Amino acid sequence: MGQADAPRILDVRTPAEFRGAHIPGSYNVPLDLLKEHRAELAAHLDEHVVLVCRSGARATQAEQALSSVPSALPQLHILSGGLTAWEQAGAPVSRGEAKWELERQVRLVAGSLVLLFILLSTILPWTKWLAGLIGAGLTLAALTNSCLMGMMLAKLPYNREKSPDMRDVIRDLTKP
Structure with a gap:
């Protein structure tokens, strides 16, 4: 992110998903970690912030969590269509070891x-x-924009790669 006024890109997917593919220069702050430390994180974000996930659902939850902080960021944005739309637009993506995304795992299990x-x-x-x-659970997941099965699958060892430590995230965000 070479420009001084470039937005901070926070990728709220799991560490495994982030490692598989992410926007260059983005920071991995998994949704659970963001929700738990939203006030601390918001205090260190004083510029434009773009929230990213695979499709936009988790980024929307992250926006709601950060917006609930009294000193909420005035410039929160969600990458419309998420990383999927980013890739379809031909934008650059850093790739690592590919793992199945949570949504694909949910479809397989369900x-x-x-x-x-x-x-x-x-x-x-x-x-x-x-x-x-x-079927009722999938319907409820669509209506509430949250997925219990996805949250449970995220806790499996396959998906539990080392999550970033909030101190490390804040250190990285505050680097000049």
Whole structure:
């Protein structure tokens, strides 16, 4: 980020997702860490801030969390369409070890569970209701713009790469 007035880009995805691909010069501040330390983080961001995730949903949650701080940032922005739109526009991306994004993991787990429960319902008819519960959970996730299954999957060892320490994030943000 060579320009002095360039916005700070905070990527609120998991460390594994960030390591796989991110906007050059962006800072990884996972959503959970941002929510937990929002006041401390907001105190060190006195300029334009662009919040990024894969599609915009987690960035919206990050914006809400930072906006709830009494000294909230006046210049919070969300990258419309997230990293997906950024890549589709042909903008530069730093790539590392590719891992499945949380949304893709949710689709795999939810789809597999629905398929399993439907197949089981040929033997145990009551299991069709478990498939219905998965569908209800996905509907609720869409309506509330949050996903319990995604939050649970984020805690699995596959997704639990070392999360940045807030002291390190603030040190990096305040470097000249």
